[in-house]
Amino acid sequence: MKLKKSSFLVSILAIVLQVHLPRLSGNGIQKIFLEEVLSIGSVEDDALFQWVGVISDSSGYIYVTDNMDYSLKKFDGKGNLIKKTGRKGQGPGEFLAPRYLGISSEFLYVTDQFKPKIQVFDKDLNYNRSISISMPVYDIKVLNDDEIAVAAISTAKAGRIFIINSKGKIKRELQYSDKKSHLLTDVMNFDLDSQGNLYLVYNYQDKVEKFDPEGRKIWSNKMLNIKNVKREKIGQFTLPTKFVYKDIALDSSGNLFILGGSFSKNPSCDVYVLSPEGKSLTTFTLPDSSHCIYIDGNDFLYSRANDGVTLKKFKIKHGPE
Numbered sequence: 001m002k003l004k005k006s007s008f009l010v011s012i013l014a015i016v017l018q019v020h021l022p023r024l025s026g027n028g029i030q031k032i033f034l035e036e037v038l039s040i041g042s043v044e045d046d047a048l049f050q051w052v053g054v055i056s057d058s059s060g061y062i063y064v065t066d067n068m069d070y071s072l073k074k075f076d077g078k079g080n081l082i083k084k085t086g087r088k089g090q091g092p093g094e095f096l097a098p099r100y101l102g103i104s105s106e107f108l109y110v111t112d113q114f115k116p117k118i119q120v121f122d123k124d125l126n127y128n129r130s131i132s133i134s135m136p137v138y139d140i141k142v143l144n145d146d147e148i149a150v151a152a153i154s155t156a157k158a159g160r161i162f163i164i165n166s167k168g169k170i171k172r173e174l175q176y177s178d179k180k181s182h183l184l185t186d187v188m189n190f191d192l193d194s195q196g197n198l199y200l201v202y203n204y205q206d207k208v209e210k211f212d213p214e215g216r217k218i219w220s221n222k223m224l225n226i227k228n229v230k231r232e233k234i235g236q237f238t239l240p241t242k243f244v245y246k247d248i249a250l251d252s253s254g255n256l257f258i259l260g261g262s263f264s265k266n267p268s269c270d271v272y273v274l275s276p277e278g279k280s281l282t283t284f285t286l287p288d289s290s291h292c293i294y295i296d297g298n299d300f301l302y303s304r305a306n307d308g309v310t311l312k313k314f315k316i317k318h319g320p321e
Contacts (some may be wrong), residue, residue: 030318032273032284034301038313040064040079043306047081048073050308053101055108056296057123063108064311065098072098072110074125085125093119093127102142109148111137118148118168131168139189147171151190159186161198174198174215185240191250193276201248201258204229204240208248208258210278219278224263243268249295251316255281257301259293288312 040062041048049068056062060077071086072095086095097113107128108121118131118140135152142148146166154160159177162170176198177186190200196213206226210218229240243261246268250256254276264270268289273281286293288305295301301314 030282030320032282033317033319034284034287034314035317036287036312037300037315038077038079039305040075040311040313041306041309043309047079048309048311051304051311052099052291052308053110054292054294054302054311055101055103056294056300056302057103058297061123062302062311062313063101063103065095065101065110067097067099067308070095070098072108072121072125074123083125085121085127090115092130093121095119100137100140102140102148104142104145107145109140109142111140118150131164131166133164133168135162138187141190141192143192149174149190149192151188153187161190174211176200176209176211176215176217189245189247191248191256193250193254197276199248199250199256201245203243203245203261206244206263208245208256208274208278210276221274221278223258223272223280224260226263246290247292249293249301251295251299252297257293257295259286259290 048064049066051064052067053065054062062075064073066073070088071084073084074082076082086093088095095112096115099111099113102109106122110119110121116132116134118133118137120128120131122128135154137150137152139151140148148164150162150164152162159175161174161176163172165171185204187204188200188202190198192198198211201208206222206224207220208223209220212218224244226244229242229244231238231240244263245258246261247259248256256274258272260270260272261268266285269286270283271286271293272283275281286303290304293301293303299316301316303312305312
């Protein structure tokens with residue numbers, strides 16, 4: 001029974017990620033412009049094949065998971081490949097479908113779509129250990145090495161973010177929804193600010209929300225006036241397939257950067273900027289469609305180009321309206 005349940009959850013996560021990933025083929029804030037400062041990978045080289053997760057450290061090194069290369073890669077601040085590790089497989093340090101990244105002062109945390117664990121590496125990409133977790137993980141934020149926040153698909157405990165320790169034991173839960181809803185309706189991406197406030201965007205609902213560290217809802221916004229997202233039959237499941245929002249990232253001022261999905265004027269390119277109080281500030285458009293956005297500690301924004309062959313890094317600039 002446990003095996004069947006695990007297979008069911010993995011199947012659901014696979015559908016989520018297949019929909020999420022592109023297939024190969026007011027407040028006086030000024031207008032935002034992006035100035036490209038770095039481009040890693042192109043159709044002419046093999047630096048990247050289809051990157052999925054990206055994160056950087058305080059020294060300026062950039063870490064990327066490459067789905068088609070079954071690898072974890074480290075680049076310096078100039079985009080030079082320093083090291084890569086991993087291959088296709090079930091063993092330690094191996095991947096089946098590497099996805100998203102978390103980082104602490106010492107370690108990198110890597111999720112895998114088809115592995116019920118989070119693999120931990122040091123900053124030199126040496127495999128350290130694995131953290132077993134029974135639920136498929138679709139978003140991760142590392143608070144410290146003994147507090148790892150994960151959004152996971154759970155049929156028993158939907159609408160929760162789980163805080164696990166270094167051994168995978170659940171320390172506490174942040175409940176953001178207590179309503180019974182259709183499958184995947186409550187799937188979302190999240191980020192946390194330095195005070196522990198939780199911000200989340202729903203993938204299949206027009207909803208952006210903020211919760212305090214105790215889990216009390218502070219505000220909830222609808223930005224696109226979308227009432228319902230259609231659901232379609234995919235295999236044995238009836239699921240939503242069009243993303244309202246794809247990702248969320250916070251800058252150093254606590255402003256929210258939200259990547260829109262299929263319903264935006266420029267699908268997978270429009271980024272909505274909100275204040276920490278939920279007020280709409282401005283909107284700007286990425287030069288290429290992306291499945292995610294990431295903002296590092298120096299307020300550089302990273303996004304995708306060329307269907308994942310290229311990783312772009314931008315300086316966020318402000319100018320007159």
